[in-house]
Amino acid sequence: MANSKRSRHVALMLMAPAGSFFISGCSEAPENALVFETIEQCQSFGGDEDECRIAHDEAVQNHNETAPKYLTEQECEADFGDEKCEARSNGWVTPLMAGFLMGSLIDIDGKKKKKTLMGRPLYKSRDDQTTFRSSGNKPIARNVGQTQVFKSSLASRSNNIVSRGGFGMQAQKRAESSSGGGSYGG
Amino acid sequence: MERIKIAERPHWRELAKELGFVYHTFDGEPYWDETAYYRFNLRQIEQDLEDPTEELHQMALSLVPDILASEQKLIALDVPEYCWQALKDSWDRRDPHLYGRFDLCYNGKGPAKLLELNYDTPTSIYESGFFQWIWLEDMVRTGLLPQSVDQFNSLQEKLELALLSLPHQKPLYFSCIDDRFEDRGNVDYLMDIAMQAGVESRFIDISAIGLADGQLIDMAGNPIESLFKLYPWEFMVREDFGPSLLTSQTRFIEPPWKMLLSNKGLLPLLWQKFPGHPNLLEAHFETKEQGSTVGNGWVRKPLYSREGANISLTDFNGDTLTEPGPYTDSGFIRQALAPLPCFDGNFTLIGSWVVGDSAAGIGLREDMSLITKDSSRFLPHIILD
Numbered sequence: 001m002a003n004s005k006r007s008r009h010v011a012l013m014l015m016a017p018a019g020s021f022f023i024s025g026c027s028e029a030p031e032n033a034l035v036f037e038t039i040e041q042c043q044s045f046g047g048d049e050d051e052c053r054i055a056h057d058e059a060v061q062n063h064n065e066t067a068p069k070y071l072t073e074q075e076c077e078a079d080f081g082d083e084k085c086e087a088r089s090n091g092w093v094t095p096l097m098a099g100f101l102m103g104s105l106i107d108i109d110g111k112k113k114k115k116t117l118m119g120r121p122l123y124k125s126r127d128d129q130t131t132f133r134s135s136g137n138k139p140i141a142r143n144v145g146q147t148q149v150f151k152s153s154l155a156s157r158s159n160n161i162v163s164r165g166g167f168g169m170q171a172q173k174r175a176e177s178s179s180g181g182g183s184y185g186g
Numbered sequence: 187m188e189r190i191k192i193a194e195r196p197h198w199r200e201l202a203k204e205l206g207f208v209y210h211t212f213d214g215e216p217y218w219d220e221t222a223y224y225r226f227n228l229r230q231i232e233q234d235l236e237d238p239t240e241e242l243h244q245m246a247l248s249l250v251p252d253i254l255a256s257e258q259k260l261i262a263l264d265v266p267e268y269c270w271q272a273l274k275d276s277w278d279r280r281d282p283h284l285y286g287r288f289d290l291c292y293n294g295k296g297p298a299k300l301l302e303l304n305y306d307t308p309t310s311i312y313e314s315g316f317f318q319w320i321w322l323e324d325m326v327r328t329g330l331l332p333q334s335v336d337q338f339n340s341l342q343e344k345l346e347l348a349l350l351s352l353p354h355q356k357p358l359y360f361s362c363i364d365d366r367f368e369d370r371g372n373v374d375y376l377m378d379i380a381m382q383a384g385v386e387s388r389f390i391d392i393s394a395i396g397l398a399d400g401q402l403i404d405m406a407g408n409p410i411e412s413l414f415k416l417y418p419w420e421f422m423v424r425e426d427f428g429p430s431l432l433t434s435q436t437r438f439i440e441p442p443w444k445m446l447l448s449n450k451g452l453l454p455l456l457w458q459k460f461p462g463h464p465n466l467l468e469a470h471f472e473t474k475e476q477g478s479t480v481g482n483g484w485v486r487k488p489l490y491s492r493e494g495a496n497i498s499l500t501d502f503n504g505d506t507l508t509e510p511g512p513y514t515d516s517g518f519i520r521q522a523l524a525p526l527p528c529f530d531g532n533f534t535l536i537g538s539w540v541v542g543d544s545a546a547g548i549g550l551r552e553d554m555s556l557i558t559k560d561s562s563r564f565l566p567h568i569i570l571d
Contacts, residue, residue, distance in 0.1 A: 005231065005336050005547075005569060008345035010319045014378040015206030078406035127388070137386065 013139055030148035032104040033117055034131055035141045042102070045145060056103030058119030066135040067094035067121065081126040097131055098124040101140060101149065120154055187294030189529035191222045195324055206375075207317055209368045212561050218313060219563040220321055224534070224550050227571045230294060231338045231548075238298055238465045239538045239545040242288055244351055245463075246303060246447050247543075249455055250277055253446050263473055264489055264516050265452040269423050272431045273442050278553030281441030283542070284414070285311070290465075290536045293527030297464035298536070300456075301524065302487070306440050306448030307416050309368060310537060310564060312375040314549035315341030318566040325568075336569040341539055342379060348542050349376070350383040354412035354437050357386040359404065362416035364391040368560070373416050392417045400456035412437050419445035420490045420516075446510070450474055450487045450519050460549055472518040480506075484521045489516040493560035499523060501556070509557045535562070 009127040036042040042052035069092040070076035076085035080095040089092050103117030122140060132140045134154050141147040195201070198220060200543050202210040210218040220245070226235075253259045287308035292298035319339055327332040349521075352358070360377040362369040373389070380387045392415060396403040402410040413436050415422070422428055423445070431442060446452070453469040460466060474487065478498075480486045485499045495511025501523065526533040532552040541544045553562035 005338045005340060006322070007315070007319060007340050010316050010342045011382060012205060012316070012375075012378055013382050015374050016204060078408075138381070 030150050031117060033147055033149045034102050034104055035099055035122065035144050035147050036102070037099040041144060047102075054101070055119035056100050059097065059100035059102075059121045062119065063094075063097050063121035063135070067097075067123075068137075069094055070134060077126070078092050079126055080123065081129070084126070085126075088168070097121045099144070101132075101134075102183060104146075117149075117151070117154070188225050189532070189534075190225055191530075192204070192220070192325075192330065194220050195321070195328075198321075201320075202317070205320070206311065206371065209371055210317075215561060216563055219552070220444060222530070222565060223321070223566060224529075224567040226294075226407055226567060226569050228336075228337070228569055231569050234292060234298055235290065235536065235538055235548060236338065236545040238289055238290075240540075240543070242300055242465055243286070243540045243543060243545075245456060245460055246305070246452065249452065249459060250443055250446055252459070253455065254443075256419060259455065262431065262517070263446060263449045264420075265445065265449075266423050268429065269431055269442070269445075273400070273445060276442040277446055279361075281437060281443065282352060282439075283441055283444055284352075284439045284541075285345065285546075286440075286444075286447070286540045288540070290538050291524040291526055292536050298450075298538075299467050299524040300465055301467070301521075301535070301565050303452060304492070304537075305420050306420075306444050307492070308539075309372045309416070310549050310551075311341065311345075311372050311539075312548060313564050314537070314539060315339065315345065315387070316375060321566045322568060331568065332570070333403045334552070334570065335475070337547075337567065338569060341541065341547045344541035344544060344546045345376065345379050345554065346383045349380045349385055352385070352412075352439070354439070356412065357388050358412045358439075359410050360387060360389050360416075361392045361395065367458055369416050373414070376414065397430055397434075400430060402427070402430055402434045402436045410434075410436050412439075414439040415424075418492075419448065423568045450489050450491065451517070452518050453487075453521055467524055469523040470520050472520055474553060476520075478518075480520060485521045485523050486518050487521060488513040494557045494562075495559075499556060499559055501525065501528070504524050507556060509559065526558070532563075533558070 034042070034045070034047070036045070036052070039052045039056050042055070043049055065179055070085070071093070073085055073087065073093050074097060076093045085093050086094050099122040101117070103122040119133060123135065124132060130142050132142070134140055136154070140149055199210065201275055202218065207218065225266045253263065254277055260270055286303065286305035286310060288303055289301040290298040301450065319342070322331070322335065322337050326333060326335060359381060360373050362373045364370060375389045377389060379381055390404055394405055395410065397409070398407070402413065404410055415438060419442065423431065451471065454471050457469045478486065480498065480500050482504050483501055483502045485497065488496045491497065491511060491513035494509050494515040496509065498506060499510040526535055532554065533556050535551045535558040537549045537551065539548065548567065550565045550567055551558050551562040552565055553559060
């Protein structure tokens with residue numbers, strides 16, 4: 001509608017698990033993809049060993065290029081968790097990969113198979129150990145296996161030094177817990 | 187403007203759960219209610235709600251320098267003296283503001299009347315901006331409403347643009363009291379939009395914020411330079427960390443100057459500056475001599491209160507309705523009564539949103555009484571001429 005008084009699209013990234021985004025209008029379409037922690041897990045989901053290894057290697061390559069960089073292990077661990085970081089030969093400290101994303105194989109004419117996405121590294125933050133995130137800190141999935149992603153959410157940052165902390169949400173519980181009703185908004 | 191009954195989507199509760207709408211039911215009672223919707227025509231939306239909302243917003247903004255220049259007004263609004271200068275600085279810097287909501291009394295005809303402003307911690311943003319949008323989409327998709335139907339709801343689009351344009355240092359921290367489901371849902375939605383816009387964001391419980399050498403810090407000790415807080419300024423400035431407003435390099439959303447506009451004392455100040463304005467109700471500060479009883483056709487509201495708490499109302503017949511609550515420690519104002527319109531036995535309030543300086547949509551609340559509360563149901567609306 002030309003003079004619509006509505007948002008052209010609405011969407012959720014964090015509040016809904018990946019795959020149940022709501023988007024309408026002229027936005028990009030999500031693509032099918034797979035999330036695994038290891039090559040073995042990829043195989044256990046029926047993946048071909050070579051395909052799993054290639055996607056993993058692509059992810060590692062991409063990890064080497066795009067992983068968030070920190071000056072100290074302490075800073076990195078503040079974001080990704082204890083012993084979830086490693087010092088690299090180039091002097092930076094980067095988080096360890098928590099898994100990798102691979103494009104799903106699609107059948108073309110029932111014969112050839114073509115991957116729709118390169119393998120990408122995935123990370124988990126200290127605060128939110130359930131969500132796999134891209135190197136650009138976009139939530140990708142909460143479980144291993146099938147998911148849907150937007151290609152734009154896989155873009156990495158151009159910054160050389162990322163001084164971000166807490167890659168996500170904190171489940172900080174108050175000592176004095178209330179029933180959860182009520183609001184300080186209005 | 188009419189109320190039209192309609193069948194609920196059979197699976198909306200599962201959908202709500204899947205989409206993070208955890209407070210759709212409140213103490214076993216429905217909060218999100220799609221057993222009916224409200225229909226407006228475009229003229230009602232544009233002339234009676236959208237335009238007045240933007241005018242009221244400009245009127246409210248015009249009061250900020252007046253208040254900051256007047257000790258008498260700052261005292262009348264019960265703003266602690268120690269933070270006056272910080273408020274002035276915040277206004278002089280033009281610290282950007284994100285959003286607010288006017289509560290309006292409107293029955294489809296005549297001017298909408300401003301009942302109050304929620305300009306610091308407005309809620310119901312998720313159900314207004316997202317869930318009622320999805321409802322309309324489903325209604326059109328399943329053929330229950332025609333393709334030509336529209337909704338006054340550009341919230342998500344305007345919020346995304348506003349969050350993207352904020353000049354704040356990143357990351358942008360989002361904060362509220364974590365275990366308040368409703369507040370957390372509102373904050374999660376805003377943070378979700380910010381992350382979609384590519385704004386580096388993270389959540390921190392308001393009580394987990396630390397203070398070191400006058401600077402607010404996160405759990406890891408990093409300075410918090412940018413903080414969205416769904417927690418009232420009037421609480422913050424009276425708590426232990428209040429004085430950090432003078433020392434911390436933090437930029438807040440909403441900014442400190444918004445403290446002045448979330449105060450019910452703004453209602454008499456608006457009336458003083460714009461007496462007889464068609465969208466305003468007569469209002470005055472309560473004097474000590476008046477005591478707590480109000481005359482017929484008047485409402486008594488605390489300066490600081492939310493969700494209808496501590497409001498008492500005497501109708502034109504002299505019957506009084508009082509809502510209990512915890513907001514008894516501030517002054518009060520008196521406002522002329524504009525009874526909410528009644529549709530099928532429900533009293534209906536219109537929340538009209540402002541994002542930046544633009545009107546951005548509405549959300550409707552229904553209650554069985556004339557005082558709208560946190561338990562009042564939220565209903566979707568459409569525009570169809």
